[in-house]
Amino acid sequence: MAPTRDVAIVSFAQSDHRRAASDTNEVEMIQPVIHGALDKIGAKIADIGFTCSGSSDYLAGQAFSFVMTLDAVGAFPPIMESHVEMDGAWALYEAWLKIQAGHADTALVYGYSKASPGDLPRVLSRQLDPYYYGPLWPDSVALAGLQARAMLDAGLITEAEMAGIAHRSREAARGNPHAQIKGSAPIDQLLAEDYLSDPLRVHDVPPITDGGAAIVLAAGDRAREWVDRPAWIRGIDHRIDSHNLGARDLTAAPSAKLAGEKAGIGAGAVDVAELHAPFTHQEKILTTALGLGGSTVINPSGGPLAANPVMGAGLIRLGEVANRIMDGEANRGVAHATSGHLLQQNLVAVLEGDA
């Protein structure tokens, strides 16, 4: 047995990412994005077979926060709908399963968060083992620093390479109208800055972002009716690694490698890859794990270093690759999403245009 249906991304919309969308609540923030994705292909909610979203109560500071956000969809009469407490990329995975299972031919997926109300690096410490890690309140930046240190100590990266990744990403973001950080100081200037959390400098760390994204999926002919060149999902898989930071090789992401293999990255050349590497050194871990290099363009959108709306940033990677396939700029691309600290959980999708 194997999934048999051709399923494609046919529309993608994202917010103009901001440090703090204080003037809107989550519903008001995500509504234009959801309807932007529908409007782009002239779709109505009645055309959608299944809807799935990804968000987090801890970021919202409110239990059941996703319940309110359903108001942005237009779910009356009732719809077939689900929600994951994960990045929207996993909501897309659930929607892809539903279509493969024959329960729907089309799906609307969205993921979003407002990180601005809380102290994000501290909020994210609540994701940790509640007995041994949580009571120490380790913030997400210092945790990422442990991984960067392990890479530096092992000679797998240099601080200059890390600055180079930051520079390349944020310069690329100049071409991304939705990016939060566009442009970068020169590399030598970056390296002259003080550490934020040694060995990480400010440029190694993603911005804190309010924002979200939405994607429409469709199967077979339905996809072709909506767009000339659908971005077909040729493979998609996700895996998780151990949470035990002291028992794990922090310099590698075996779950990303495995997900990449299962998604079939190696079956052909990769024109473009959008990697959900919030910290600079994590891009190196991922390109190694996924076997990317050479002619592959990495994070032409600027990636999460240019805008990192938690719960949406992974879904955005799928959308950015799909857009480049839909507009003919690329023919085969890889999209990656991560969840948890230090690249613990990873999703990889391979997208292709019609030959």
Add this chain to the structure above:
Amino acid sequence: MADEKSGGTPLLEASLVIEYPFNRTTGPVIGAFLTGLREQRVLGIRGVDGRVVCPPTEYDPQTGDPLTELVEVGSEGTVTSWSWVSNPRDGQPLDHPHALALIKLDGADTAMLHVVDGEVATGDRVRIRWADEREGLITDIAAFERIA
């Protein structure tokens, strides 16, 4: 309250504190480890491959199989990785700048996450500084400090 302007509408905002004194049942493995900390002793547990996992988990960090053989490990160890916390946040063990670190205690094969008071480098030897009042929490270890 109405401190910003957006499209002519003043924005309301208010502070929201979400707090709770969570109760956590420990089960026998975590319970034994925390009991040990209260008594100034550190326990690990033997994994399926014979390696000693510290802090101990009820299950193997790779296979998930149940683990049962608790063993005592040392209170000194080696730093395997670290990062510098320049601006400590609420709840962190130290209120002045310090290192977040992974420390492999002598006799253990995996590293524990905790903090080191003072500057540190990978490979440095450190020892536990016990909290004066211990109640069976990971914070019964006040911090680690370098062995000169």
Add this chain to the structure above:
Amino acid sequence: MSGANRVAVVGVGQTKYAAVRGDVSLAGLLREAAYRALADAHLTMDDIDAIIVGKAPDFFEGVMMPEGYLAEALGAVGKPLFRVHTAGSVGGSTAIVAASHIESGVHERVLTIGWEMQSCSEAMWALSFPLPFQQQLVAGAGGYFAPYIREYMRRSDAPDDIGILVALKDRLNALKNPYAHLHEPDITYDSVKESFMLWEPIRYSETCPSSDGAIALVLAGEQAAEASAASTGVAPAWIHGTSMRSEPAMASGRDQVSPQASRDCAADVYQQAGITNPRQQVDVVEMYVPFSWYEPMWLESLGFAEVNAGWKMTESGATQRTGDLPVNCSGGVLSTNPIGASGMIRFGEAAMQVRNQAGDHQIDGARVAVGHAYGGAAQFFAMWVVGSAKP
């Protein structure tokens, strides 16, 4: 049949449910359910392709997206681990998402777990801590649902004591379910009636408890299910249909007494399962009834009774273990309520009935069973139909 490939439940594992499970850690609670489900299926963690978990708000245990912390505990290292959250319906939704992993042809055997460890905090806080500028909920949780129950009583002219009959039935059923949280052998009609009135018409004994607990199911594709059944000698519970429906909490035209999403969800799942007369064709129902009066309300909404006549079924004894449509033989949510698990317990108990595995609360000859869950402001619905026959 529901999806492209057949799926069956081949293993069910439950923890003992209690107000405080003081003997296990959070991970240990889930592992108790998981290992029992695997043992029931004659499988090990190595045989599992993917793990799908669900629970209600993360604030309950104070762990954000806890699936990351639980990866090793669930044997998920190197595997897909997926987390669902659809409010109170989540246990049901999670089982359905787990089924999708096999229906789609992606996996062959998956483990799905629903849980809540409510003793970490308290329900009133975790579900609804006050937000600035918003009205304080002076009426409490039941105060939200009680007006709609009263409206149901008004529309249907139901006698005042139908809720008492439901509570008494479910608590007596729980005596036959050793896993149930509440075991009250001395309960009587009068003791329920005399229990403290909380939100008139809801009395204390007509409300669900707050529980710690987890349930795990092993789902398998057709070949794997038959292989497992050959080994265990217990028939698989074949999934004949799955459905989920949602509607907004506050919409003009919405009927909170019998939400359209509820009726649509039932119609969809019956259509997949080839059920045209639910009262005749369904042998046993596990229905999400956190307040007693929701039994007659859902009986109508799910098509087992005519509009405004659900209470007559309850009153006649039709929903008792000895009746023609036993409802909540396990004791239901009224006897056990770890919120994130409650929906999956309904789905799992339905599977146990058609596998002839329900012990002292087994209904003889049960062949077709319905599992049902709902959540939010009675706006999220999940259902499945399972049967002993292959669809």
Add this chain to the structure above:
Amino acid sequence: MPPADTDTDRTVSEMPDGLWSMPQPTVPAPIADVAEPIQRIRVPASMHYRYTPGTAPTRFLLGLAEKKILGERDPVNGDVYVPPRGMSPVVGLPTTEQVELSDHGSLAAFCVVHIGFGVNAPPTPFVSALVLLDGAATSVYGTLLEIPIEEVRIGMRVEAVWVDDAELTTSFENIRYWRPLDEPDVPAATLQGHM
């Protein structure tokens, strides 16, 4: 007497044999013998958020501070939502037109509360009410006072009782409670779909 009450078999079933339980670990001697081993810990967590209600709720709250109840209109169906959340949940489109509503309405649904929560709860028992304001499509929550509980009925007319003008803030708590109006009841059927 209901049939369930005649059920005389009150024995509690026993757990099945052979169920998996976590194996007990072996604990080294110095710890194994310690009195009062740790079994449950208390771990406080406190998180600070800066809460912003959003554009439409802000408009509504600012209106309340002026003793105005401002609903917002569904741009397609014309239904007026109060309190507004900025969206018509039926069509998923923003509401933009504000509509001032009177503080008179009809009791759409209620229950009698015998256990109150929070410092603002009135003495029990009290009536927790859903009030459909005249011209609105959805009901608001409140407490109904100044009437014997047994006389409360669906469809009865009610009005808001506000705090003193000097105490008005950007809060729904500006409406202290609701009380009966001396007007004929509306038919209950007209309230269905709007509670």
